[in-house]
Amino acid sequence: MFTRIFGMATLAVLVASLALVPTSAQPKGDLPSDLAMVPGDAAGFVHIRLADIWKHDMMKGMRDTVQSAGIKALTAFEKQVYPSPSTIERATVVVLAPKEGERGEPVIVGIVRFTEAFDSDKIVKLYVPNSVTAKANGKTLYGDKESGLGIHFPDDKHMIVGPAEAVEAFISRPPVLKGGITSALQTAASGTTIVAAVNVRAIPIPPQAFKDIPENLQPLLKAERIMLTLDMKAADPVLTLRAGYAGETSIAEAEEALKAAAIMAKAALGQPRQQFENTLYGNADAGPRPVKELPELFGALVGLGGMNQLDQLLNKPPIKRDGNDLTATVTIPKELTQMSALSVPVAMGLLLPAVQKVREAAARSQGMNNLKQIALAFHNYESAYGTLPTDIYSKDGKPLLSWRVAILPYMEQDNLGRQFKMDEPWDSDNNKKLIAMMPKFYMVANAKNPVAGKTYYQGFVSKKGAMPRSLFSEDSTVKSTFVNITDGTSNTIMVAEAAEAVDWSKPADMPFDAKKPLPRLGGHSTGGFNVAMCDGSVRFIRDTINPKTLLALITINGGEVANIDD
Numbered sequence: 001m002f003t004r005i006f007g008m009a010t011l012a013v014l015v016a017s018l019a020l021v022p023t024s025a026q027p028k029g030d031l032p033s034d035l036a037m038v039p040g041d042a043a044g045f046v047h048i049r050l051a052d053i054w055k056h057d058m059m060k061g062m063r064d065t066v067q068s069a070g071i072k073a074l075t076a077f078e079k080q081v082y083p084s085p086s087t088i089e090r091a092t093v094v095v096l097a098p099k100e101g102e103r104g105e106p107v108i109v110g111i112v113r114f115t116e117a118f119d120s121d122k123i124v125k126l127y128v129p130n131s132v133t134a135k136a137n138g139k140t141l142y143g144d145k146e147s148g149l150g151i152h153f154p155d156d157k158h159m160i161v162g163p164a165e166a167v168e169a170f171i172s173r174p175p176v177l178k179g180g181i182t183s184a185l186q187t188a189a190s191g192t193t194i195v196a197a198v199n200v201r202a203i204p205i206p207p208q209a210f211k212d213i214p215e216n217l218q219p220l221l222k223a224e225r226i227m228l229t230l231d232m233k234a235a236d237p238v239l240t241l242r243a244g245y246a247g248e249t250s251i252a253e254a255e256e257a258l259k260a261a262a263i264m265a266k267a268a269l270g271q272p273r274q275q276f277e278n279t280l281y282g283n284a285d286a287g288p289r290p291v292k293e294l295p296e297l298f299g300a301l302v303g304l305g306g307m308n309q310l311d312q313l314l315n316k317p318p319i320k321r322d323g324n325d326l327t328a329t330v331t332i333p334k335e336l337t338q339m340s341a342l343s344v345p346v347a348m349g350l351l352l353p354a355v356q357k358v359r360e361a362a363a364r365s366q367g368m369n370n371l372k373q374i375a376l377a378f379h380n381y382e383s384a385y386g387t388l389p390t391d392i393y394s395k396d397g398k399p400l401l402s403w404r405v406a407i408l409p410y411m412e413q414d415n416l417g418r419q420f421k422m423d424e425p426w427d428s429d430n431n432k433k434l435i436a437m438m439p440k441f442y443m444v445a446n447a448k449n450p451v452a453g454k455t456y457y458q459g460f461v462s463k464k465g466a467m468p469r470s471l472f473s474e475d476s477t478v479k480s481t482f483v484n485i486t487d488g489t490s491n492t493i494m495v496a497e498a499a500e501a502v503d504w505s506k507p508a509d510m511p512f513d514a515k516k517p518l519p520r521l522g523g524h525s526t527g528g529f530n531v532a533m534c535d536g537s538v539r540f541i542r543d544t545i546n547p548k549t550l551l552a553l554i555t556i557n558g559g560e561v562a563n564i565d566d
Contacts, residue, residue, distance in 0.1 A: 034113040040179030043097040044198040047188040083118040109162035117156040194230040219253035276304040363446030370441040371532035377410035387479040391507040397476040399507035426505045454501035460512040468558035485556045489534035496531040
C-alpha cells in the first residue's frame, strides 16, 4: 500500500508541476557560505531568501499590518526575540539520504544565515538550556536531551539546527563539493528567491514503488533531478520547473509520456466539471438560494473556472525542451500574490484555533503512547517478579526511589537504571545527577508547566492499612498483583496524568484516601486527562466524570461497578 501511494504521489507531483510551469544558463561562481555547506550529493534542499520575500510587493499588506502595531509594540517584540527576526537573511533545509548500503531515516537539518553577528552562548542558554556539549568531526554540537534539539554554530552568522542526531550526522559527513544538485546550488547562489531541488538518483526508491503507474507514463519517473524555482526579482513572480533526464532516449520518452499524461488529465477533468455544472445549473431557474447553500454555489463557480483554465493549459502545456531537460515556466500576476499576502493575517487568525486543536490532539496521542509503554512495562515486570512494581525501599522500609526507576529495564533504559545506586535516596549525590536524564516517555507533551526532570505521570498511594485501597501503598510490605485487583483490571487506574509535577526519580505520587477529596488530575489537555488502566489499555477520561465513578476507578478492591464513560 505504501509503495503504491508513494508511486502515485510522485507521478502526480511531477506531472502537475510540468503541466503548470526555459531557464537561463546556470550561473557560475563561488557559493556563499550557507550554500557551500550543502553537499553536492545531497538528496535535496530548499533555499529561501526570507529577507527578499519580506521586501517584495506581495508582502506589502503584511508589512503594513505589522507596522500598524506601532513603534512601542515593535520595540517590545524585538526585545523578546533573539536573534532579532529582522536579521534573518536566508534559510536552507537540507536532506541527506542514508549512506549507500545503510538503512535508516534521511538526515534533515536547517541552515539559517543572519545579517548580523549573534552571541551563540546566549542562544544556547535561551533555547537549549539543558544541552550537553559533544564533539563531531572536531565541531561542537549542543544537544538538548529533553527536546532532542541540536545546534551547531559554524560561525557567528550561521547556525545549523535540527534533531541532535541529524545535526551530528550532518556535520560529521565529509564535504562533497560536486554532485547531482550542484547546478541547483548555483541557481540559488544567483539570487533566485526560492529554489527547491531533488537529486532523484540519491534517493533509495524501491523498484516496486511505481508498479501501479501506467506503463506509458513511467518514462516521466526517470528524471534524475528536479528543480523548482520562484524568482521574485520582478513585480510578477516567475515559477519555473526543470526536470533533467539522462540522455536523448530518456527525454524523448518523457515528452511522449507527458503528452499521454495531458490527455489522461483532460479526461479526468470531466467528472468534477460535471459536478460543478450540476451545482450551478441544476436549480438555476428556482431563484435565489438559501444562505446555507451559497458557499457551495460560490465554490462551484470558482471550481468550474479553474477546470476551464486547466483545460486550456492542458491543450498546449507551456513545456519546452532545453538539452536533456524539460522545463516549464509560468508568471504569477502580482495582483494574485498581493491578494494572497493580504489574506495571510486573516487566515492565521482563522486557522489558529484549528492549529491549536491539531497540536493538542498530537500531544494527547503522544501522552497515550507514553502511558501505553508504562503499562506494558508494568505487565512485563509482573511477569518477571510475580508482583507489580513499587517504590524502592531501604531495609528499614524508608522509600528511596520511585517505581519509575524500578521499571527502567522494561522500558529499554537498562543503562540508565544501572547508574542509580539503589541503596541511596533519590537526592543523594550520585542519584541527584540523574534527575536531568529523565526519559522522554515520562514527559507529558502538552504539560501546562513543563520543568526539566519533573513528571506528571503518577499513581495513587493509599495509607498503610487503608480499605479500600489504590494500586500503590505507603506500606513497603504490600505487594500488589493483578490477582488481588478484585474490581477488575479494566476498571482500575494504574497511572494517570496528575495536576502537579514531581521529580521523576523521587518516590512521590498522589496521596489517596477514599474518605477525602480526590487528588487533582490533568489540566494539560482540554476536556480531560489520560490514564493507563491495569489491563494495559489507555483511556481519555473527561473532566465531567462523576466523582463517585472516578473513586471507583482508583480503588482496586472497593467492590463498585464503574463505567468510565459516566
